[in-house]
Amino acid sequence: MWVYEILSNDIYFQILDKKNRTIISSLEVKQYHGTSEHHEPGLNKSEFFTVSRPLSNKLNDFTIKIYTSKRLIEIFELTNIEPITKVVFLVILTTFIIISSIILITIKYTLIPLTEISKHSAQISPSNLEKRLPTSGLPNEIRPLVFTFNSILDRLEAGFKSQQELLSTTAHELKTPLSIIRGEVELAPSISNELKTILIQDIDLLARQIQQILHLAEAQETLNYKFKYEQVSELIAEVINFISRIAKKKNIKIIFIEKEPVQLLVDKGMFFTLMKNLLENAINHSPFNSEVTILLNKEYLTVEDSGTGIESCNLPYIFNKFWRAPNRQISGAGLGISICQKITSAHNWKLHAYNQLGACFHISFKI
Ligand SMILES: Nc1ncnc2c1ncn2[C@@H]1O[C@H](COP(=O)(O)OP(=O)(O)O)[C@@H](O)[C@H]1O
Ligand SMILES: [Mg+2]
Known part of the structure; x- marks a missing residue:
């Protein structure tokens, strides 16, 4: 309604002939007879701008005059009305952004518990089956x-x-x-x-x-482990002392190189079993009158022998339970390395094997 009101009060037109006589005009202009560009029509006190344009055809010359109130121009300047398509586009775009953000935020907040749960379930393995998924703060649906x-x-x-x-x-x-x-x-x-x-x-x-x-x-039962900070070199010395009887039989020298004092969280008994198994293997697979070297630093521990090593095609299998090399000469159960792997992973260490001089078993303390 305001549009019609404004248009009838603030815009007037007048068509004049060659002799400046009014042919057609809106009501208020009919009552006005000024000629300057700035007018003050009788019905409206506000100022008007006039735009004149010649309008000619083959028979006659006319002049069209449009009077627009300053008030109307100010209103248009203030409201800054955009073209309809641009407005519609902006409305659709804004709605889309708002709805997408709401959906994304909702999905994210719904998925947070699921992400937490999947993180926890990834940590569950046969060695820590006592762990359970957290149940607090979960949505009722999950x-x-x-x-x-x-x-x-x-x-x-x-x-x-x-x-x-x-x-x-x-x-x-x-x-x-x-x-x-x-x-x-x-x-x-x-x-x-x-x-x-x-x-x-x-x-x-x-x-x-x-x-x-x-x-x-x-x-493989984590409950059996009792971790304590231990001086690793002292534990290794105990194992060397225990195994030296077997080493002597083949005149094998066990060399222990300690690069720096190393203190670690260790289960003493399990560490003993780990080192005993690795050293037994090293001695068993080394020739008479040779050497087995243990190297210890803060990052890792290696047990290296002077035997023929492990065939590279067999390296992936040595951690399998009951696996033994096909051409073995030494009797055994094929469980020693599996035991070592269980012990190292319970300590959060990593055990791997490769060939150097002979076979080398490498335990990384920092994964
Ligand atoms: N130091 C080593 N040098 C060469 N081969 C090795 C060495 N340690 C282990 N192996 C190979 O890995 C197999 C599995 O070792 P292990 O699990 O200790 O079982 P076992 O000693 O009872 O045979 C051995 O049978 C042997 O073939
Ligand atoms: Mg063995």
Whole structure:
């Protein structure tokens, strides 16, 4: 309505002939008879601007005059009206941006708990099955899913634990009858010495395998680890002392190079098993009168022997349980390196093997 009001009060037109006589005009102009560019029409006190344009055809010459009030011009300047398409485009664009931002923010906030949950579930492995997904601060829609997942973990943990227990109880139960059998074979008068040696070798191997199975069961249960800050060189010295009896048999020298004092969070017993397994392997695979070198610094620990090394095609398999090189001469259970890997990963270290002079086992303390 205001538009019509303004147009009728603020815009006037007048068409004049050659002799300046009004032919057609709006009402207010009819009452006005001035000729200057600035007028003050009788009905409206505000100032007007006049624009004159000649309008000619073949028969006559006319002049058209348009009077526009200053008020109207100011209104247009103030409101700064944009073309309709631009306005519509801007409205659509703004709406789109607002709706997209709302959607993005909603999705982000809904997904935050899911991201947290996936982070937690990525940390769950057979070695830490006691972990559970957090249930606080979850949206109601996700809560049942997390509860179900946690109850699956409960059952998995119980199953895994009973398997571990069965494994270690069986191993313990087998140890006693085996040592009785060994004693009986040694004392049996009816068995020849030659057969006795073979039988005792087999019994010892079986006992060792049972011992290794027991170690493996212990090493993969994180609850068995009691970490304490230890001076690593002292622990290594203990293992060297223990293993020197076997090393002496092959006249192998164990060299320990400690680049700097290293203190680490360690489970003493497990570390002993780790080093014993690596050193046993190194001694077993090294020739007589050779050397095994242990190098320790703050970053890593290496055990290097002077044997023929591990064939590069076999390197990916050595961490597999019960894997042993096809052309092996030394008897074993094929569990030693698996045990070492379990122990290193429980300490958050990384174990890998490569060939240098002989085989080299490398434990990185900082992953
Ligand atoms: N220092 C080494 N040099 C060469 N081969 C090795 C060495 N250590 C391990 N291996 C290879 O890896 C296999 C697996 O080792 P391990 O898990 O300790 O089992 P085991 O010693 O009972 O055979 C060994 O049978 C051997 O073939
Ligand atoms: Mg071994």
